Amino acid sequence: xxxxxxxxxxxxxxxxxxxxxxxxxxxxxxxxxxxxxxxxxxxxxxxxxxxxxxxxxxxxxxxxxxxxxxxxxxxxxxxxxxxxxxxxxxxxxxxxxxxxxxxxxxxxxxxxxxxxxxxxxxxxxxxxxxxxxxxxxxxxxxxxxxxxxxxxxxxxxxxxxxxxxxxxxxxxxxxxxxxxxxxxxxxxxxxxxxxxxxxxxxxxxxxxxxxxxxxxxxxxxxxxxxxxxxxxxxxxxxxxxxxxxxxxxxxxxxxxxxxxxxxxxxxxxxxxxxxxxxxxxxxxxxxxxxxxxxxxxxxxxxxxxxxxxxxxxxxxxxxxxxxxxxxxxxxxxxxxxxxxxxxxxxxxxxxxxxxxxxxxxxxxxxxxxxxxxxxxxxxxxxxxxxxxxxxxxxxxxxxxxxxxxxxxxxxxxxxxxxxxxxxxxxxxxxxxxxxxxxxxxxxxxxxxxxxxxxxxx
Numbered sequence: 001x002x003x004x005x006x007x008x009x010x011x012x013x014x015x016x017x018x019x020x021x022x023x024x025x026x027x028x029x030x031x032x033x034x035x036x037x038x039x040x041x042x043x044x045x046x047x048x049x050x051x052x053x054x055x056x057x058x059x060x061x062x063x064x065x066x067x068x069x070x071x072x073x074x075x076x077x078x079x080x081x082x083x084x085x086x087x088x089x090x091x092x093x094x095x096x097x098x099x100x101x102x103x104x105x106x107x108x109x110x111x112x113x114x115x116x117x118x119x120x121x122x123x124x125x126x127x128x129x130x131x132x133x134x135x136x137x138x139x140x141x142x143x144x145x146x147x148x149x150x151x152x153x154x155x156x157x158x159x160x161x162x163x164x165x166x167x168x169x170x171x172x173x174x175x176x177x178x179x180x181x182x183x184x185x186x187x188x189x190x191x192x193x194x195x196x197x198x199x200x201x202x203x204x205x206x207x208x209x210x211x212x213x214x215x216x217x218x219x220x221x222x223x224x225x226x227x228x229x230x231x232x233x234x235x236x237x238x239x240x241x242x243x244x245x246x247x248x249x250x251x252x253x254x255x256x257x258x259x260x261x262x263x264x265x266x267x268x269x270x271x272x273x274x275x276x277x278x279x280x281x282x283x284x285x286x287x288x289x290x291x292x293x294x295x296x297x298x299x300x301x302x303x304x305x306x307x308x309x310x311x312x313x314x315x316x317x318x319x320x321x322x323x324x325x326x327x328x329x330x331x332x333x334x335x336x337x338x339x340x341x342x343x344x345x346x347x348x349x350x351x352x353x354x355x356x357x358x359x360x361x362x363x364x365x366x367x368x369x370x371x372x373x374x375x376x377x378x379x380x381x382x383x384x385x386x387x388x389x390x391x392x393x394x395x396x397x398x399x400x401x402x403x404x405x406x407x408x409x410x411x412x413x414x415x416x417x418x419x420x421x422x423x424x425x426x427x428x429x430x431x432x433x434x435x436x437x438x439x440x441x442x443x444x445x446x447x448x449x450x451x452x453x454x455x456x457x
Contacts, residue, residue, distance in 0.1 A: 005021045007023050012026060019090045019110065020111055024103065027093050031096055034094050034095065035092075038095045038096065038364070039091070039093065041095075041363070042091075044148050046083050047143075047148040048140070048144050050250050052075065052082075053080070054224075054244075055135055057076075057243075059072075060072040062236040062237075062238060063134075063236050067130070067133060074125065075125065078111070078112045079112065082111070087115065090107075095361060099357030100138055100355060100359060112127070134243075136226075136227040136228045138223075138265050139223040139226040141360075142223040142268075142356075146271075148363065149219050149366055150251075150253060150255075152366075152374075153212050153215065153219075153274065154213075156374040157281070159374075160373070160375075160377040163377070164377055167381050171195075171198050175195045175198065177195075178390050178392060179399060179454045179456075179457055180193075180390075181395075181399045181402045192457055194390055204288070212277045212278070215273050215276070218270045218274065219274055222240075222243070222256070223264035224247075224257070226240070226261030226265050228354075230265050230266075230354060231261075240261070244256050265354060265355055267351055267356065268347065269348060274366075275365075275366055282333070289327040289330040289331045289380065290331065292385070293328070304391055305391050306389065307389045307390075309383060310322045311383055324384070326380045326384035327380070330376050330380045337369045340368060347359075403422045403426055404422075405453050406421050409421065409441075409442070413441040417439070420439060421441065424439060433447050433448075
């Protein structure tokens with residue numbers, strides 16, 4: 001069953017049970033690329049709900065004769081439904097559409113108008129004249145990008161990372177006093193406390209949060225109010241300030257209007273900067289996950305210095321095998337985020353004159369990174385990190401079998417003699433003590449007095 005909708009190009013048949021209109025239908029028909037899979041992220045649609053409501057509030061304050069209280073009330077009601085995810089089925093458009101996101105902007109305008117008219121019981125709203133009042137796709141889409149990116153970083157990514165940080169703090173306390181062999185270049189190195197090793201993981205994540213917070217702040221300047229090319233044509237004076245204030249009130253976040261709208265419409269540098277912080281986090285997560293799976297390798301022929309939770313069988317042919325699957329999932333997510341960073345950087349470089357027309361692909365990749373990192377970190381925390389325990393016996397054995405403990409002898413017998421001691425112990429498969437004493441560098445008593453591995457940290 002269809003109804004007839006029309007736009008400036010003529011009439012279009014639209015499914016009777018959908019709130020979208022003619023322009024949405026044209027896009028749906030013309031861009032069958034990734035349909036049903038790579039649709040515009042719901043985070044962008046929710047951000048549009050926020051900004052359309054904010055725009056109506058600003059217009060009602062500045063031009064109440066056009067944006068009446070009645071219109072504001074209906075638009076706000078529909079936008080609330082959009083923000084709550086109640087109208088998700090009415091936003092079918094794919095990412096691979098016009099590079100300005102115009103068709104998604106019109107999708108929102110049409111849904112708000114048609115649903116609003118249904119609520120009002122009359123023809124109250126026009127998608128362009130009312131819902132899109134004082135706006136252009138060219139300033140609404142980058143605004144939706146900023147809103148969704150800030151919410152993603154502050155409400156999803158940072159809280160998930162903070163959870164993992166707390167787990168590492170707990171592990172540091174639990175493992176105080178345990179000394180193990182350090183490793184550099186994948187080779188034996190001088191001793192380190194296991195709690196010190198964990199503190200390195202924690203500190204990396206804490207620094208990532210600082211970078212993410214700084215990046216989020218840079219995204220809080222909104223393009224809204226620039227309209228088509230940055231001049232603010234057809235928007236009332238002060239609209240940009242009022243709409244940013246309204247967005248802030250709705251989201252409870254400190255948004256403000258962009259000082260230079262010409263920059264805000266054509267440059268995506270803040271998004272590149274913010275995703276760079278996500279990439280830095282991904283790099284640290286890659287390192288941490290790899291450390292964990294190396295330390296847990298074995299169970300008999302690897303390092304085997306820690307135990308991790310055994311969550312599922314690891315092989316369809318080898319009975320009893322268990323793999324570090326959470327580490328593998330996290331590292332794959334890290335790879336995807338690094339790939340997304342390349343796509344976002346290239347997309348951001350394609351601003352021409354007064355507009356960037358690679359915006360949908362940029363925010364699609366950004367939101368995917370936000371989703372994947374936040375969910376992967378929670379999964380890794382709950383199913384792996386929180387269950388890490390030290391294999392104290394293996395750590396002690398590896399520590400006392402390490403030839404790099406010879407470094408403690410440097411101040412007493414010199415670097416070259418210490419090197420001779422290590423090489424002799426390795427070639428003859430004897431202890432450092434036996435090698436040092438047989439070479440005549442120290443007596444047994446002298447060796448025992450200066451050689452204390454647990455004190456080398």
